[in-house]
Amino acid sequence: MNQNIISFKMFIRNIFSDGMLSAIICIPLILAAIYRFVFPLIVQHYPMLKDFSLYYPILDLFLAIMCPYMICFASALVVLDETDMKINRYITITPLGKKGYLISRLLIPVLFAAIVSFVLLSFCSVSGMSLWTTFIISILATILSVVAAMIILAYAGNKVEGMALAKVSALVMVGLIIPFVITDSIQYVFSFIPSFWVAKFLISNNYWFILPTIFLSGGLIYLLYNRYNAKI
Template sequence: MMINKMVVLSLGDWKNIQRDPLLIFTMIGTLLLAALVRFGLPQLTVLLQTHTTFNLEEHYRLIVSLVLLMTPLMIGMLYGFMILDERDEEVLLYYSVTPLTKTGYLFCRLLVPMVLTFTLSFVVVFIQGVVEWNFLSFIPIALLLAIQAPLITMMMASLASNKVEGLALTKVINLCVLAPLIDYAVSHPIAKVVAIFPVYWPALAFQSGEDTNWSGMVLVGLVVALLWFVLLNKMFQRKIG
């Protein structure tokens, strides 16, 4: 019964998304980026090799990992805006007295972004076409990516009081994508401080390919994400309580 109500809520969300071109772009943005990587990156590589000695191909895994991170970031922010908008309109109060209940509403708002991110991550990695990947090995990475989405949603709902503040917060959240890039570009040990950010670990695990430490990276990433989830959930519950 609860699942049916969550499906109805999700269908209503999709109707709202269809009415807003910006929200539609948010849903397909990472797919466009993946297509750009597939068709544009090889051309850029040839161009650079023709005029410089820089070999962009050595950095393909980093680039694709950053594109993969955009999926949970965009979807997490999309559902964060939904919660902020519905909180402004006091929709939470409405759901608290319906059979769905506030708990069911919040569960849906966090579960759906995870499912969407998990699914779209496979679509993105399939489209990109410049980096080899293994389906079975990618499943834990896709799961790790999926967990990032509700963390972003809770961060927006916890730290922003309205959609205007939420828009400003997205600029800060987008900087999280730099975490794996900083570690990749800076050899100094202090760069490892970015490991405290959950988004660092799925990117690192994907970059490692079939490295022997691959499973350890996924495990540490799950622990880091869980710690952030506990922290953000306390803030989240206090904000919407």
């Protein structure tokens, strides 16, 4: 465990020594501040926005996903950068090993992302969701972010390709808005997207909708991890 923590500290130093990665990490904090302080002022000056309160949960879903996505994205870029410089090969033959390397670069950041997502959403939600729902949404959003990160790691050969693939990986989030804009049965055409079921859960508060999110995301993570694992 000590080796994992040491490696994680090195990961943190890598992020904050890179201006772009530091900015990426700060984006969710800026967004949360806008939700908390700016959005209420806008609604106060434009009361007609209250008529669109039905769509406020979309904003909360966006905030919930933004934090873990940005952290996982930064984590993926660090891993790709270390792959470019062959650092990961040296690290994986140390006592840390491949397992410890992946824990320090993926698992620990993911757990941290889930906590931060929950805290930000708890204080900055605009739809007034309950604390329990906030907790579940934060966990599911983090799982979706892992899928996005694994797409980058599985298919990108370097940091530049990773940044390009980030746009593609973000498509796994498109399902978050589908149930809000398509209210009839046609929406289920998008049911293969894990994020679709996150939105369905938030709208209906039906806990059964959590299962498709977990199963679909888990399957994608498994396939993508195997592809990535074959590369390192």
